Amino acid sequence: MFPADAIARAKHYLAMAPGGLGAYSDSRGIPGIRKEVADFIHKRDGYPSDPELIYLTDGASKGVMQILNTIIRNEMDGILVPVPQYPLYSATISLYGGSLVPYYLEEEANWSLDFVNIRQTVAEARSKGISVRAMVMINPGNPTGQCLSEANIKELLQFCYHENLVLLADEVYQQNIYQDERPFISARKVMFDMGPPISSELQVVSFHTVSKGYWGECGQRGGYFEMTNLPPKTVDEIYKVASIALSPNVPGQIFMGVMVNPPKPGDISYLKFAAESKSIHESLRRRARMMTDGFNSCRNVVCNFTEGAMYSFPQIRLPPRAIEAARRAGKSADVFYCLKLLEATGISTVPGSGFGQKEGVFHLRTTILPAEEDFPAIMSSFKKFNDSFMEQYEGYSRL
Amino acid sequence: MFPADAIARAKHYLAMAPGGLGAYSDSRGIPGIRKEVADFIHKRDGYPSDPELIYLTDGASKGVMQILNTIIRNEMDGILVPVPQYPLYSATISLYGGSLVPYYLEEEANWSLDFVNIRQTVAEARSKGISVRAMVMINPGNPTGQCLSEANIKELLQFCYHENLVLLADEVYQQNIYQDERPFISARKVMFDMGPPISSELQVVSFHTVSKGYWGECGQRGGYFEMTNLPPKTVDEIYKVASIALSPNVPGQIFMGVMVNPPKPGDISYLKFAAESKSIHESLRRRARMMTDGFNSCRNVVCNFTEGAMYSFPQIRLPPRAIEAARRAGKSADVFYCLKLLEATGISTVPGSGFGQKEGVFHLRTTILPAEEDFPAIMSSFKKFNDSFMEQYEGYSRL
Structure with missing residues (x-):
């Protein structure tokens, strides 16, 4: 009924979940799958990734919500969010009582980011007493469908570094690219290419999901976030919060493993x-x-x-x-x-x-x-x- | 490989999820499964339940977190929580910045609730300016393992009614009962037995899960909450918040359907x-x-x-x-x-x-x-x- 490599793969994941699909996993997700996600990121970016800084979630939205909840202390904490923007960020910032600081994407320049305008936006927000703490980047864009250029992402990273902002990199559509001029490049890769101090100091959380890509298995609710340069105490607090709801759903975690680790040349199903x-x-x-x-x-x-x-x-x-x-x-x-x-x-x-x-x-x-x-x-x-x-x-x- | 009634059941649920397990469902959960939950509650309590007031969740914990987030506005909003208590409530109240108002269970009286003490607890909290808005009941108890008597639940309902508290009824262990003197009885059933004004006015949210019972399919993250007497505007807001993360995981929803609607006498698998x-x-x-x-x-x-x-x-x-x-x-x-x-x-x-x-x-x-x-x-x-x-x-x- 199933090819031998699919059966072997099923056994591989079952061995990682000794209690079966019906048992809670580690609150951060199954360690073996977090290792596979780290390998995927390493291969994608050319820079190693640490599985201890990758948390699996019930879809990327839940991860974004958790990170925004971590960042927002009160209504004077501001988050830079692109406009137009799909409503996850605006709704969550409102739910957790923070301040949305909108920055406009430049429609005439292919929905890219203009940092002269964005710098002014931040200055205005700060002049009103808002503590702007983080910036959201959605690349490829939703609803705008653009792919940001490497040069634009570099500007973004420099900006976040100089303004002391945590970058939330929503990269859930990284597999959905329909042109060759601007292939997907992760904010993390650009950051490591730039070297210190940005690569060693800028705090970045990036999000991915099983809901998009070519398969779109969104009903399974599988996702992850990867934290870069976050202080260990912050990572520990995020672990503690993740533990409140015990664990992400286990089948969704396995979908994530399958997605980041697809059949390879030589496999029967390849x-x-x-x-x-x-x-x-x-x-x-x-x-x-x-x-x-x-x-x-x-x-x-x-x-x-x-x-x-x-x-x-x-x-x-x-x-x-x-x-x-x-x-x-x-x-x-x-x-x-x-x-x-x-x-x-x-x-x-x-x-x-x-x-x-x-x-x-x-x-x-x-x-x-x-x-x-x-x-x-x-x-x-x-x-x-x-x-x-x-x-x-x-x-x-x-x- | 599978008996015919199991195959028929699989087809039954697949027909309810026309996009398959890989598509988002309604943010409140699949309507057909919410209907099955309503039927289960009706059969259990003898009072009909409205599927529109039942929301499926990624496990009961996520439901509890959502409802506490709805109730807590700021650090002056208090929630009555039993002590001893498993840490979901204390952690979530802390996360959302509310005030935990602990009430002690009476170990010498089989971990029951003493309303002389609890009334005093509420009075003290209110005298400090805390707006006590809700009360958590965990029955059967975790970690205490007691089953509350019908008389004690009646006192609880009267108390919540007179003190204008929303009751959060954590009844996730309702199937795990190990004695015959005090069978499980839902807060909702006791409330309807009491009649108006309590049955028509007291706001109750009750929680259930696929993680406990005899099967303990906790890795699937399936749960529901049922709202009774909540104002329609509140229900709408809760729907809006549920929509932020799009939908609970679909396999977990189907586990909930299977749990509330097990094989019946006459079925092959019965x-x-x-x-x-x-x-x-x-x-x-x-x-x-x-x-x-x-x-x-x-x-x-x-x-x-x-x-x-x-x-x-x-x-x-x-x-x-x-x-x-x-x-x-x-x-x-x-x-x-x-x-x-x-x-x-x-x-x-x-x-x-x-x-x-x-x-x-x-x-x-x-x-x-x-x-x-x-x-x-x-x-x-x-x-x-x-x-x-x-x-x-x-x-x-x-x-």
Whole structure:
């Protein structure tokens, strides 16, 4: 029923969990799997990683929540968070009573980070008495789909170092890359490439998950965070907090092991694994292209290419009459547009206001995950709706 | 390989999770499983339960943490917590910055609740400006192993009602009952039996898990909480917070379904299931008896019978010279005793100070989970160590 290497792999993980899947593990996760994650990081970055500084979690979100809970003491503690941003960070900062300090991604510069603006943002927050303690980087971006350049990540690390910020590196989409100019490069690798004092002093926590990648096993809730340069006392406190809920779920931990340690050349399952992964990846790559090209062919729609992650985040330039119609309907303009789109076509998208956007600028987020063969019909249906919507509200329509 | 009813059951749950085990579910858990939990509660208590007020969680601990996070606004918000208590509540209250208001269980009255004392505890806390908002009940008790009587639960409910406290009913050991005088009765059932206004107004959140019972599938991290009489706006906020981490793990949810909906008479697997459950339960019952009888046969050791849960929590009456020896060794007296026990016998226990105990009174906690056939040797080894320890420190020994 299963190939011999899959059976051997199952035995390998069962041997690591002597109580079986039904017993609590170490609160930080099964040691053997943390070792496999460390090997994966070492191989990815070229710098060794310490399994004692890797904690497995019930999905990356739970890890992010735990680290934010560690950082936030009260409402005067600020966390720099990109805008647009998927709502994990804003919601968690609000839940734990900290201050969100938003920094805007530069849409015109492919959603990159502009440190002249960010420096000003931090200075303003500090002038209000906020103690800015950490900065969140999401790379590849959600909902924005960009891959940050190495040069931009270097600036980011220098900035965090000089401003004494812990960097939270949300790198859950590291496997989802759809172009060759900017392959994924981890903040940790760039940091070690830069050498001391940044590599030896900057505190970084990076997050990964089994929910994304090519497989998307999100129902299993597997994730990890890796801590670099955190003081041992802080690591001990984080261990203590992780112990409150006893252990992450064990099957999710094993999914993490399988993800970081996939079949290798020579294994019975390797060819099948490689072919399936390649096929999923290439299809996602084509879908990213079809999605952004499709949006860019529409009237008043501009969309940065989806370089990574799973989302397109086109800007919808709404005519003043559409904004006015939305106001009369008691809705924000992007919500109004997305609801009309849903009603007319059945296409469900998330209005940009759910992620934050600059005043008077409107977006929507959609995934690139529909079946590839459905793309032509979806994009044509979208275009038909959009162009007629624009015609109507630009005033050329007889309606 | 599997009987037909097991295969049918697997298909039943897969049909409830159309994206498979690898897709996020509703943030509150799969609706069909929440319905099965509601049916289980209805059948258990004789009062219907609403699936919309049942949220599945990654183990009961995560549910408790979420509800405490909802209740605690700042360090002036107090939570009544039993002492002795397993450390989930004290650690979480500390993590979320609330105030723990300890109430002592009455060891001489079988670890029951004395509301004369508890009323005084609340009055004292309030006189210090603490807003006491909730009360934790752990029944069956951990680490104390008692089952509360219906009369004691009634007093508890009246008390919570009159003091305007939310009741957190930690009932995760409801299946682990080892005597017939006090079967498990849920706080919710007692409340509905009492009728209005308590049944219609008292806010109760009760917790359950797949980690305990006869199976103890704790590595799967499955749990639920059920909310009774919570204002709809509060329920909505709790839903919003549950959504931050997207969904509980799906396999753990299915374990919950299987647990609340076991094989029924007439099912192919029923006889085997019933025989295995009965055998585990009867063995645990014999072990509870052997453990407490064993402790009570030892010099200076008194132990309430383990009526439920999985623990014995004997009091160890340490002679003054043992307390003095511990002091000289820089250890608290119960830690000193437990370490000596470990060194002499290999028996690993948890000192009572890990759970809280009255000043100058000492305990240890042990589970009743060793294999039944090992019990005579374990208890005899314990007795030999204890009696010689007591002899040494009572001064009759030549050592």
